[in-house]
Amino acid sequence: xxxxxxxxxxxxxxxxxxxxxxxxxxxxxxxxxxxxxxxxxxxxxxxxxxxxxxxxxxxxxxxxxxxxxxxxxxxxxxxxxxxxxxxxxxxxxxxxxxxxxxxxxxxxxxxxxxxxxxxxxxxxxxxxxxxxxxxxxxxxxxxxxxxxxxxxxxxxxxxxxxxxxxxxxxxxxxxxxxxxxxxxxxxxxxxxxxxxxxxxxxxxxxxxxxxxxxxxxxxxxxxxxxxxxxxxxxxxxxxxxxxxxxxxxxxxxxxxxxxxxxxxxxxxxxxxxxxxxxxxxxxxxxxxxxxxxxxxxxxxxxxxxxxxxxxxxxxxxxxxxxxxxxxxxxxxxxxxxxxxxxxxxxxxxxxxxxxxxxxxxxxxxxxxxxxxxxxxxxxxxxxxxxxxxxxxxxxxxxxxxxxxxxxxxxxxxxxxxxxxxxxxxxxxxxxxxxxxxxxxxxxxxxxxxxxxxxxxxxxxxxxxxxxxxxxxxxxxx
Numbered sequence: 289x290x291x292x293x294x295x296x297x298x299x300x301x302x303x304x305x306x307x308x309x310x311x312x313x314x315x316x317x318x319x320x321x322x323x324x325x326x327x328x329x330x331x332x333x334x335x336x337x338x339x340x341x342x343x344x345x346x347x348x349x350x351x352x353x354x355x356x357x358x359x360x361x362x363x364x365x366x367x368x369x370x371x372x373x374x375x376x377x378x379x380x381x382x383x384x385x386x387x388x389x390x391x392x393x394x395x396x397x398x399x400x401x402x403x404x405x406x407x408x409x410x411x412x413x414x415x416x417x418x419x420x421x422x423x424x425x426x427x428x429x430x431x432x433x434x435x436x437x438x439x440x441x442x443x444x445x446x447x448x449x450x451x452x453x454x455x456x457x458x459x460x461x462x463x464x465x466x467x468x469x470x471x472x473x474x475x476x477x478x479x480x481x482x483x484x485x486x487x488x489x490x491x492x493x494x495x496x497x498x499x500x501x502x503x504x505x506x507x508x509x510x511x512x513x514x515x516x517x518x519x520x521x522x523x524x525x526x527x528x529x530x531x532x533x534x535x536x537x538x539x540x541x542x543x544x545x546x547x548x549x550x551x552x553x554x555x556x557x558x559x560x561x562x563x564x565x566x567x568x569x570x571x572x573x574x575x576x577x578x579x580x581x582x583x584x585x586x587x588x589x590x591x592x593x594x595x596x597x598x599x600x601x602x603x604x605x606x607x608x609x610x611x612x613x614x615x616x617x618x619x620x621x622x623x624x625x626x627x628x629x630x631x632x633x634x635x636x637x638x639x640x641x642x643x644x645x646x647x648x649x650x651x652x653x654x655x656x657x658x659x660x661x662x663x664x665x666x667x668x669x670x671x672x673x674x675x676x677x678x679x680x681x682x683x684x685x686x687x688x689x690x691x692x693x694x695x696x697x698x699x700x701x702x703x704x705x706x707x708x709x710x711x712x713x714x715x716x717x718x719x720x721x722x723x724x725x726x727x728x729x730x731x732x733x734x735x736x737x738x739x740x741x742x743x744x745x746x747x748x749x750x751x752x753x754x755x756x757x758x759x760x761x762x763x764x765x
Contacts, residue, residue: 395444426641431465512563
């Protein structure tokens with residue numbers, strides 16, 4: 289049962305399967321497609337009546353023999369929550385297609401960046417590879433195996449040299465182990481399932497996938513291939529056609545005895561070997577992140593500061609304000625919060641994609657005794673999904689600057705998300721419809737919802753109109 293003093297909010301509640309037509313909400317921003325995924329093409333669009341640009345993946349139903357496959361992709365994307373994993377905002381469906389509305393990444397594929405550069409320096413490769421492995425570690429920590437990791441499935445958020453990387457295309461992904469929250473932050477429980485489907489791309493596929501029995505370690509093999517390519521510009525397993533490439537993969541034989549590796553450090557080669565080995569000796573994503581080569585900084589580590597007062601302010605917000613902030617955080621594009629994304633990863637010492645009380649406390653400058661006592665209740669307030677840890681969206685909701693969430697279009701969208709009937713007012717029944725279906729609310733009576741309305745209802749009419757909503761959002765305690 290929910291604590292009557294708290295509000296439970298889960299990011300995935302806001303990623304809705306919409307019933308209207310996609311064209312009523314979005315207009316194409318360009319005739320050119322941005323790329324091709326496992327099942328469909330991707331186009332750039334603009335959200336009508338706003339400046340928000342997004343990407344839509346169009347999946348023709350005729351091309352998907354197993355409809356459960358793309359429902360699986362939607363479920364996985366709805367629940368994953370990491371700075372280096374593409375965001376899903378909402379979905380649409382008509383007679384012919386399913387539409388996934390996602391974050392727009394303007395920087396193109398990592399594949400094209402590698403081709404343009406030839407190869408990366410070790411420092412450049414480390415920065416890029418770290419982001420990829422952090423995302424994969426988050427997937428594995430949540431019982432998800434990607435199964436098609438390759439440079440074409442990493443997008444750059446923008447065209448800058450230090451652009452964040454985003455893992456995309458979960459069309460072949462598999463939930464190999466459930467956690468108690470059904471992915472998204474709970475401890476892993478239940479039996480770990482092995483996989484047998486031959487999924488992947490020849491250059492990057494692992495030998496055991498070809499043999500038909502494997503686990504999430506297949507992703508680590510792909511990471512080893514990707515690091516080899518980042519550092520050299522050439523693949524470790526190659527051939528004139530797919531069958532020749534696959535024979536090379538099965539042999540597990542590759543060589544650093546090529547000119548491209550003449551100036552690559554022994555430490556980098558060691559890490560590649562730890563990935564491109566038999567499953568029993570292969571590193572996990574977590575072990576990769578602890579490898580000495582990954583720990584070298586090259587003087588490029590960010591040292592951002594966590595703002596104690598911003599987190600403290602969040603605890604005093606009205607319940608509806610916390611709901612609205614979580615919604616806004618779930619809808620932001622990474623380009624609006626790049627520094628917060630870096631800070632989140634800096635705090636996440638074990639790279640599992642969630643923050644513990646210890647990690648947040650360690651990220652704060654020396655706390656006095658009063659602040660040390662407050663930190664536990666602050667983190668409890670931030671943990672709006674009740675998982676016991678702080679996920680990325682919760683962190684953004686509690687940390688983002690007022691200048692981000694007080695923008696007119698953000699406020700309007702948040703208000704409309706709660707104003708289900710479009711009457712211009714939020715009622716207790718609408719709040720119940722948005723939030724109250726969760727198990728944690730089932731025993732709460734009407735008084736809980738009425739009190740939630742009262743927190744922002746200035747004129748006492750039992751509902752919250754837009755001006756009352758904006759006043760509540762603008763208020764600083």
